[in-house]
Amino acid sequence: MAAARHSTLYFMLGAKADGETNLKGLQSIFQEQGMAESVHTWQDHGYLATYTNKNGMKRLPPIVRGGAIDRYWPTADGRLVEYDIDKVVYDEDSPYQNIKILHSKQFGNILILSGDVNLAESDLAYTRAIMGNGKEDYTDKDVLILGGGDGGILCEIVKLKPKMVTMVEIDQMVIDGCKKYMRKTYGDVLDNLKGDCYQVLIEDCIPVLKRYAHEGREFDYVINDLTAVPISTSPEEDSTWEFLRLILDLSMKVLKQDGKYFTQGNCVNLMQALSLYEEQLGRLYCPVEFSKEIVCVPSYLELWVFYTVWKKAKP
């Protein structure tokens, strides 16, 4: 027998119809299927009959709709998942996006940008992964961070005695929100936009990258913490992929010949989107090679792919 299906059957009985007789007629059909029956009679007001198949009934937690707190933030691969969110900490619209910081009992505060779970206070695994998972030596290095407004990457790198870290974040309000509510992630590095070995520019990274490329400035590491690879696997308009390629091309231009470019990719299940991204890597102005790693970021509730890209050695 196939899995039981969920069906609601309505019977509109004429005034003179005998409900009990009708019910008896139906019973044999369900009983043939080996289903257990439970009938509730409300005097002359009708019947509620439930039929349960032999594997029993599995009760799922209900979806709570209309609450003041939205606990449902589907994964990138479109699965329904419920978070243990118990508080809205911050909820503002910036000129660029909706910025939410919600409190999860187990993950701490979670930054959600326009509906996408970005980073929670539990997610050091994300920051480590996008920095090369502890395999890089940042001492005395020149580093460029694109995005990264939550401050997690900046905070971890400045601990490693770099020469200079430049972070380019377009949205002052992300910094403002995280400064207040994601302290566990970034420490106090965002309290000042300038420190001994770092500076934060509140700017669109495209003109900054163009300026650096024009000036011939080069970095040992470029870390792209901007938007995720587009979820769509069939870009109707090429613009999203063109934007990604523009960022990649400009990043390669400001990357030293032996430098490394790190970025997050997508969830491991969106294989077509990942292939499309890898296709873009083959279409840059200079030949590159890449590796990828699958990482478990606690608050994502799905495995995530991170990329390392470098310039192919000159022959």
Next chain:
Amino acid sequence: MAAARHSTLYFMLGAKADGETNLKGLQSIFQEQGMAESVHTWQDHGYLATYTNKNGMKRLPPIVRGGAIDRYWPTADGRLVEYDIDKVVYDEDSPYQNIKILHSKQFGNILILSGDVNLAESDLAYTRAIMGNGKEDYTDKDVLILGGGDGGILCEIVKLKPKMVTMVEIDQMVIDGCKKYMRKTYGDVLDNLKGDCYQVLIEDCIPVLKRYAHEGREFDYVINDLTAVPISTSPEEDSTWEFLRLILDLSMKVLKQDGKYFTQGNCVNLMQALSLYEEQLGRLYCPVEFSKEIVCVPSYLELWVFYTVWKKAKP
């Protein structure tokens, strides 16, 4: 304004009522709330009016009911989560429990015992955690594993050149299922129930522990991979906690004075259940101390607490 609530309003109109007039009367109410309106008219058959508040409408993935594959395995703290399960690999009832092995696209095969997600092929983090997270030296040590039928712990420990590992698993069918379908987890260690440095006993661990205690046998490590701490935080009947305490007491009896006992606890959100467990630790026949660690096990979709317990040093 509070979050929009989900409401369905039915209006039964008398035969002579003018639907359009009624609709107009209602419109002003919703428009006052700043809601956007979209009205569909089916000739003279009625209206469908949808009102969306200014934050727009959030669409959630639907719950798929009645499928041949059950993708919903709620977390221990009762949240609704959907897995990316695409295949039922194994589904059998043993004399002790229902044993399912389901294939997840991202986590690989997942072992589910009587509805509880036990271990997936992605979950080396679980095995590492319950072995002390790489901080222990198992060389030449005597180890006792309670449960562990998936073979994950056994497989990892035999790599570390122990003196002897004894694993006591009650359910031959768990071993049989995992032997076939969880190969990534256990390697080939379950192919034989006896090896150079290990033996697997298909027995209830209670009489085995009693026998060992009676014989005065002692182990360097006891790893309890049996059932989780009961989810219930108010044990109506003491038996579950008494069972847990019996296992703990017997384990302490076969543990060397400087030995260590490892076990999984529960999800981090079930704080009352965790406290109740810790209370039991204060009621054993000998004084013990403990530490705990919070670990992200990929397929669990919630953070998990692991315990290390040891005998208090004699004064």
